[in-house]
Amino acid sequence: MAEYKWPDADKRTLIGKRISRTDGPHKVSGHARYNSDLNRPGMLHGRLLCSPHAHAKITSIDTSAAEAMPGVKAVYIIPDPDREIKWAGEEIVAVAAVDEPTARDAIRAIKVVYEVLPHSVLDTDPKAVGSLARPAQAQKVGDPDKGFAEAEVTAEGLYGMPVITHCCLEPHGSVIEWEDDKNLLVHLSTQAVSSIAAAMAPVLEIPAANIRVKQDHIGGGFGSKFGPDRWDFAAAQLSKKAGGKPVKIFLDRDSELMVAGARPSAYAKVKVGAKKDGTITAWQSESWASGGQGGGGSPPMPYIFNIPNQSKQHTAIQTNIGPQRAWRAPNHPQACLITMSALEDLAAAIGMDPLEFFLKNIELTGPRAEIYREEFQIAADLIGWKKNWHQRGDKTAGPIKRGLGLSLHTWGGGGHPSDCDITIQPDGSVELKMGTQDLGTGTRTTVEIVAADTFGLPMGVVKVLIGDNRFPTSGGSGGSTTIAGVSGATRRAALDALDQIFAKAAPALGAKPEDLEAVAGTILVKSNPAKRLTWKQACSKIGQVPITVRGKNPGPGKLGDSGVGGVQMADVSVDIETGVVRVNKIVAVQDCGLVIDIKTAESQVYGALIMGVCSALYEEKIMDAKTGKMLNPNMEFYKLAGIGDIGDLVVHMMTGKGYDERGVIGLGEPPAVSPYAALSNAVANAIGVRVPTLPLTPDRVLAALAKKGGSNARI
Amino acid sequence: MSDEKKPDKQGLSRRGFLKASGISLSVPLVLNYRMVKAAGAEVKVLGPGKAPIQLTINSKPFTAEVEPRVTLLEALRNDLDLTGAKRVCDRATCGACTVIMDGKPVYSCSVLAIEAQGKKITTVEGLMQGERLHPVQQAFVDNDAQQCGYCTPGFVVACKAFLDKNPNPTPEEVKRGLGGNLCRCGTYVGVRAAVLQASRGRKGGQRG
Numbered sequence: 044m045a046e047y048k049w050p051d052a053d054k055r056t057l058i059g060k061r062i063s064r065t066d067g068p069h070k071v072s073g074h075a076r077y078n079s080d081l082n083r084p085g086m087l088h089g090r091l092l093c094s095p096h097a098h099a100k101i102t103s104i105d106t107s108a109a110e111a112m113p114g115v116k117a118v119y120i121i122p123d124p125d126r127e128i129k130w131a132g133e134e135i136v137a138v139a140a141v142d143e144p145t146a147r148d149a150i151r152a153i154k155v156v157y158e159v160l161p162h163s164v165l166d167t168d169p170k171a172v173g174s175l176a177r178p179a180q181a182q183k184v185g186d187p188d189k190g191f192a193e194a195e196v197t198a199e200g201l202y203g204m205p206v207i208t209h210c211c212l213e214p215h216g217s218v219i220e221w222e223d224d225k226n227l228l229v230h231l232s233t234q235a236v237s238s239i240a241a242a243m244a245p246v247l248e249i250p251a252a253n254i255r256v257k258q259d260h261i262g263g264g265f266g267s268k269f270g271p272d273r274w275d276f277a278a279a280q281l282s283k284k285a286g287g288k289p290v291k292i293f294l295d296r297d298s299e300l301m302v303a304g305a306r307p308s309a310y311a312k313v314k315v316g317a318k319k320d321g322t323i324t325a326w327q328s329e330s331w332a333s334g335g336q337g338g339g340g341s342p343p344m345p346y347i348f349n350i351p352n353q354s355k356q357h358t359a360i361q362t363n364i365g366p367q368r369a370w371r372a373p374n375h376p377q378a379c380l381i382t383m384s385a386l387e388d389l390a391a392a393i394g395m396d397p398l399e400f401f402l403k404n405i406e407l408t409g410p411r412a413e414i415y416r417e418e419f420q421i422a423a424d425l426i427g428w429k430k431n432w433h434q435r436g437d438k439t440a441g442p443i444k445r446g447l448g449l450s451l452h453t454w455g456g457g458g459h460p461s462d463c464d465i466t467i468q469p470d471g472s473v474e475l476k477m478g479t480q481d482l483g484t485g486t487r488t489t490v491e492i493v494a495a496d497t498f499g500l501p502m503g504v505v506k507v508l509i510g511d512n513r514f515p516t517s518g519g520s521g522g523s524t525t526i527a528g529v530s531g532a533t534r535r536a537a538l539d540a541l542d543q544i545f546a547k548a549a550p551a552l553g554a555k556p557e558d559l560e561a562v563a564g565t566i567l568v569k570s571n572p573a574k575r576l577t578w579k580q581a582c583s584k585i586g587q588v589p590i591t592v593r594g595k596n597p598g599p600g601k602l603g604d605s606g607v608g609g610v611q612m613a614d615v616s617v618d619i620e621t622g623v624v625r626v627n628k629i630v631a632v633q634d635c636g637l638v639i640d641i642k643t644a645e646s647q648v649y650g651a652l653i654m655g656v657c658s659a660l661y662e663e664k665i666m667d668a669k670t671g672k673m674l675n676p677n678m679e680f681y682k683l684a685g686i687g688d689i690g691d692l693v694v695h696m697m698t699g700k701g702y703d704e705r706g707v708i709g710l711g712e713p714p715a716v717s718p719y720a721a722l723s724n725a726v727a728n729a730i731g732v733r734v735p736t737l738p739l740t741p742d743r744v745l746a747a748l749a750k751k752g753g754s755n756a757r758i
Numbered sequence: 759m760s761d762e763k764k765p766d767k768q769g770l771s772r773r774g775f776l777k778a779s780g781i782s783l784s785v786p787l788v789l790n791y792r793m794v795k796a797a798g799a800e801v802k803v804l805g806p807g808k809a810p811i812q813l814t815i816n817s818k819p820f821t822a823e824v825e826p827r828v829t830l831l832e833a834l835r836n837d838l839d840l841t842g843a844k845r846v847c848d849r850a851t852c853g854a855c856t857v858i859m860d861g862k863p864v865y866s867c868s869v870l871a872i873e874a875q876g877k878k879i880t881t882v883e884g885l886m887q888g889e890r891l892h893p894v895q896q897a898f899v900d901n902d903a904q905q906c907g908y909c910t911p912g913f914v915v916a917c918k919a920f921l922d923k924n925p926n927p928t929p930e931e932v933k934r935g936l937g938g939n940l941c942r943c944g945t946y947v948g949v950r951a952a953v954l955q956a957s958r959g960r961k962g963g964q965r966g
Contacts, residue, residue, distance in 0.1 A: 072895060
C-alpha cells in the first residue's frame with residue numbers, strides 16, 4: 044500500500060519547481076479554442092433584447108416582425124412569471140439567426156411595451172432609501188462601552204468601496220445544441236464543468252446524464268461563472284426551436300458589465316479605540332452594502348484582528364442593479380479595506396508607525412500571529428519600510444507626495460471533492476482525466492506536474508484531459524479549493540497506479556514491489572539502483588489491458604490544508620495638484636503551504652495585485668440615479684489598469700520548511716484581499732488625509748485634500 | 759445629412775438608396791456595389807446585403823461574403839474561423855483583437871472587413887514559423903505572460919508590432935508602447951519581461 048504523502052523536498056523533481064504552463068504555446072499561438080471561439084457546423088448566432096429600464100412591468104411583447112425576417116430561425120421569450128424587470132439590462136427576448144447582423148436586426152424589430160416603475164440604484168446612504176435598507180440584528184462582543192472607556196485615543200472615519208463588475212474578457216455565454224431530442228451538448232464558459240448538467244437538467248426537463256458539458260479554456264471567471272445563466276437556457280430553447288442547430292450566445296460588452304458581474308459594495312462608519320501604547324481596546328461599526336436585489340452581505344469585521352470589545356450593526360440595501368456574483372474572496376476585500384484603514388487611521392492618531400502598531404496587536408490575529416510577524420518583516424525589508432516610512436503626510440516640498448501603506452489578510456481554502464482517473468498503457472503512455480477546468484491558474488499544468496513527479500517522468504509524457512463532464516467529477520473552481528482538490532486526487536491516483544506498476548515489474552527485477560521506486564524514467568530497486576527497468580519496459584509487464592486507477596479527494600493521507608495568511612505593502616506617489624495616484628511598488632508576501640508550480644503560483648499573486656490596483660484606483664460601476672442605468676458599461680469608462688499603471692511588483696512566496704509540511708493550499712483568493720487597504724493606507728500616508736472611499740480617483744483625492752483637517756465622513 | 763436634403767441626380771440620396779436597397783433585400787443582389795456621388799466624388803458603395811470580399815491574411819487569400827457593416831474582427835472569427843483575435847470591448851479600447859495591417863497594429867474590431875481588402879493582414883495565427891513559436895510567443899510562454907489567455911493573442915501581436923518598430927525598447931518604452939492592451943487576470947509583469955526577452959533574443963540574432 045502506498046503511503047499517501049508528498050515527496051520529501053530532496054526527492055521532488057517537478058513539484059515546487061519553476062515550470063511553464065503546458066497550454067501556454069496553445070494560447071500564445073491563438074490556437075487555444077475558447078467556447079466563444081467555436082464555429083459549430085450550421086451554428087446560429089443568438090442575440091438578446093434587454094430592458095432599458097431598471098424597474099418596469101412588461102405590458103406586451105410583439106416579436107412578429109422579427110419572426111418574419113429572412114434568416115431568423117428562432118425567437119424565444121425568456122420566461123418571467125411576473126413579467127417584472129428588476130434591473131436595466133435584464134434579458135427579455137432571445138433571437139437566433141443565420142448570422143450576427145441578422146440577429147441584431149431582429150432584436151431591433153421586436154416591440155416591447157413597458158410600464159416603468161420607480162427604481163433605486165444608489166447605495167451610498169442607507170437613510171436615503173427607506174424600506175430598501177434592511178438592518179440586521181446588532182452584534183456585540185465583550186463590553187464595547189468599557190473598551191472605549193479604556194481607550195486613550197480614538198479614531199473615527201467613513202470607509203468603503205463601490206460595486207465593481209467582474210469584466211471577464213471572455214463574456215458569459217455558450218454554444219448549445221441538441222444532438223437529438225434527448226441529448227444536449229453544452230459548450231459553456233464556466234468555472235464548474237462538472238456541475239452544469241445538474242443545474243440545467245430540471246429546467247430543460249431532460250436527465251442530467253443526457254447533458255454533455257465541454258470547455259477547453261475559459262477567458263476569465265473570478266467567481267462570476269459558476270452556474271448556467273438565463274441566456275444559456277435561452278440558447279438551449281432557441282436550439283430546440285431551430286431543430287437542434289447549435290446556437291451561440293455570448294454577451295455583448297455592455298451586457299457583460301451590466302448584468303454578468305457585480306461585487307457587492309461595502310461602506311462603514313467606524314470608531315476604534317486604543318491605549319497610547321497601541322493596544323486596541325474597542326471597535327464600533329455601522330456598515331451597509333449592496334449587490335442588487337439581495338442587498339450586500341456583512342463583511343467579516345473587524346477583519347483578522349479579534350478586538351476584545353465590539354459593537355456592530357450591518358444594513359443590506361436593495362438596489363435595481365444586475366445581481367451580485369462571487370468575487371475572489373467574497374466579503375474579505377471589503378472587510379479588509381474598512382478594518383485596515385480604520386486601524387491605520389488609529390495608528391496615525393496615536394502617532395505610531397502602523398507596522399509597529401500592527402505588530403503590537405498581532406496576537407489578536409490568532410494562531411497565525413507568528414507567520415504574520417515573519418511576513419511583515421520580509422515585506423518591510425523588500426519595500427524599505429524603515430527607510431521610507433514617515434509620519435502621516437509627506438512633508439517634502441513640491442506637489443508629489445509619497446507614502447507607504449500596509450495590510451494583511453487571510454483565507455480558508457481546503458481541497459474540494461475531486462476524482463482523477465489515470466490510465467497507464469502497456470506502451471508506457473499515460474492519460475489523466477478529470478472533470479475540472481483551468482481558469483488560467485495553471486490547473487492543467489499542476490496536475491501533470493503531480494502525476495509526472497510521482498512516476499519519475501519528465502513533463503510532456505502524461506496526457507492531461509480536463510474540461511469535460513464525462514470525465515471523473517471535480518468541484519467548481521472557487522474559494523481557492525481547486526489546487527488542493529485536484530492535486531490530492533491526482534497524487535493518490537498516481538501513487539496507486541505506481542503500486543500496480545511496481546507489482547507487475549517486481550518479478551522481472553527479482554525484488555519485492557515495496558523495494559522499488561520510480562526515478563528519472565526508470566523503475567529501480569532502491570537498495571541496488573543498477574537493477575532497473577525503463578518506464579516503458581516496466582509498463583510492458585502490465586499485459587494487454589491497461590491499468591486505470593481512480594484517486595479521490597478527500598482521501599487517505601494529509602495532502603492538503605486550509606487557512607493561509609499574507610501581508611502586502613504599497614508605495615505610492617500622489618500629485619496633490621491633480622489628485623493623480625501613481626503606484627510605485629507593491630510587495631506581497633504570501634504563504635500557501637506546498638507550492639506545486641512556483642511560476643504559475645507567483646503569476647496568481649501578481650494578478651491579484653494588479654486586479655487590486657484596478658479596483659483601488661479605477662473601477663466603479665457608476666449608476667445613474669435618474670435613469671437607473673449603468674453609465675460606464677464599456678471599457679473606456681469602466682477603467683482597468685494598463686501595463687504602465689501598476690508600478691513594480693514584488694512577490695515573495697513563503698515556502699520550504701514549516702510551510703511545505705502543511706500540504707497544498709489554494710491561492711486564488713488570499714492575495715486578492717489586501718491591495719485595496721495597502722494602497723488606501725499608502726495614499727493617506729502620502730497626503731496626510733484619508734480618502735474615504737475607493738476608487739482613489741483624482742476627484743476623490745482632491746475632495747479629501749480640500750477637507751483636510753475636517754471630518755472625512757462623506758462619500 | 760446634407761445628401762438627404764439635396765438628392766443628387768447622378769447618384770442616390772440616402773433615402774433613395776435605402777428605398778432601393780429595401781427592394782434588393784427580397785431579391786438576390788446582382789450588383790454588389792453602387793456608385794454614389796459623395797463630397798463631389800464618385801464612390802463605390804457596397805450593400806446592404808452581403809458583398810463578396812477578398813482578404814489577404816497571413817500571406818494567403820481568403821474570400822467571404824459579408825455585409826459591409828461587418829468588422830474585420832467579425833469576418834476573421836465568424837466567417838474565416840480565425841479565432842485567435844478576440845472580441846472583448848468591441849470598440850477599440852482593449853486590444854484583444856489586435857492584428858497587423860500593412861505593418862501597423864490595428865484594432866480589428868474597428869476596421870470594416872470591406873476596408874481591409876487589398877491590405878496585408880497578419881493575425882496571431884500567422885506568427886509561428888512552421889512548428890516553432892515566434893520569439894515573442896516563446897517569450898510569453900517562458901515568462902508566464904498569460905493566465906486565462908484571452909487577451910494574450912492580441913498582446914502577442916501588439917508586442918510583435920511594437921518590437922518591429924522599436925527593437926531595443928527600454929522598460930519605460932514598453933510601458934508606454936503597450937498601453938493599448940488590457941488584461942483582466944493581471945499578466946503585465948510577465949508581458950514586460952517577455953518583451954524584454956524577445957528584444958534581447960533579436961539582438962542575439964534570432965529572427966524577428
